[in-house]
Amino acid sequence: MPSPELDIVLGDDSPKIDKRKSVPSIFKRLHREEAEAGSSLVPSVIYEKVIAQIKMLLREGRYSPGDKLPSERELSERLGVNRNAVREAIRALTLLGVIQTRPQSGSHLSTQVEGMLHLPFEFLMLMLRPSYQEIQELRGLIEVYAAGRAAERRTDEDIKNIEAALEELYATNHQLNYGGGPNRRFHRAVAAATHNRLLEYLLFCLLEARSSYIHSLSPTGTGRREQNQHHERLLLAIRQKDAAAARAAMQDDMGTAAQVGEIIRSSTTDS
Amino acid sequence: MPSPELDIVLGDDSPKIDKRKSVPSIFKRLHREEAEAGSSLVPSVIYEKVIAQIKMLLREGRYSPGDKLPSERELSERLGVNRNAVREAIRALTLLGVIQTRPQSGSHLSTQVEGMLHLPFEFLMLMLRPSYQEIQELRGLIEVYAAGRAAERRTDEDIKNIEAALEELYATNHQLNYGGGPNRRFHRAVAAATHNRLLEYLLFCLLEARSSYIHSLSPTGTGRREQNQHHERLLLAIRQKDAAAARAAMQDDMGTAAQVGEIIRSSTTDS
């Protein structure tokens, strides 16, 4: 059941001429023309064609998350390209998190989106080099909104998840990884209560990338008590479905985080 | 000046044993262990090491956007791996938008972040399949916030840009690509006035991916007049630095967009 027909066809009905000489030149020409036009509608290089195919199959619903892709050898044969090109495509998609591949088993479409935006976000920050304030502003605006919505939409299940996350946070509270995973998980649990997966996941990735970008956030424990307090307030507000109070609590929590960020920034004044 | 030293070293001081047999087995073992643990701290495959290297160089500031990378052959030699692995890494990063590569010239770190998140976002939506409401909620929350901040922070330059974008939008208003590029550029111009590049870019990519995800948004012209009106109000509010009015105008614009989305959804009831 895994591998639905998929008869992939590369857009070109190229006359199969020799393949070593003619085909590349065609691509090259297309490439140049496209490059000059600034557009990229026609994939210039083969691996992009492979990716475009997979994307199309996803879009058309012929492939669904979890499905197994044909083997690299089979794909390369069907697509009429070398295995290297297929590998490059698969590798690139793996990096995006679209595909998961196990060494001697095969490649599957990811069943979960976890990890899909981490690297892209990380690189985005490395390239854009946003200030701490910029990140915090974006984060804050999403989190505060999410807190309010969470209060309005939360189910009992959500409450349980948030409580569990909070408990975990407390359990690791004495450790050094302040602001680390548990904290992110708590915030994610709150965001999840909005029942907007896109929002939840975007925020989560933003937090992950932020944490990785502002490396070693750990040193200071400043405001930990305040932060715990904010978290408690937040949970209470969400439980009581008090959107305004939830937003206020989250806003305060953001403020605390901003303070921490300030300390970090001032202590590492360079770069 | 382009290629700063870079003496890349793969983390392992492997005793250079034959290289065809021993090294892979080491990776394999590490890979399996990591896979079982669910983590991925140790890059399992070589191309990930290459990527990690580049990321590290970026993080350390030894490489900056625009710099030219060593040639694939040179990289593969320095890293002690095959050129394929290097290509896979470069290709993957190209897909992320981190690297730009021209056929007979070389690979450079992208100077612009444009296009960095497009594909990731697209795939995220293809995998997550969020509802129109989910997208719109996320979009709306960012846009409304941005409108307010734009009103507070805008410079005269920003006003000019927004006006220009609005003019372009009007110019193409009679065409079919309603809700297309010009509209996104207008919204981006507003977001740019917040002077938070991260926010601006994130929103932009979200809009791009949204447009690509909700394909063929064009058919209906419903609400175009209202939308124009909202845009005018928005511009006015930003010009007058009236944050509340700006948020209100944007909120209305989001409402219009939601309506359009509703129509689209109801007219294509399937999939």
Added chain:
DNA sequence: CCCGTGATTCTGGTCATACCAGATGATGCC
């Protein structure tokens, strides 16, 4: 001495082939 021209070199894009090691699945023995 400058500049244009032409050949050489370099680079990315593609391909073919080969081998390894682990996973998979079929086969056959008990």
Added chain:
DNA sequence: GGCATCATCTGGTATGACCAGAATCACGGG
């Protein structure tokens, strides 16, 4: 029927080759 064994398949990696266009440099004319 259950379990061990082996052929096969798969992804990971390596080597080597060629193409076409870009980049570079050397050379000769002005």
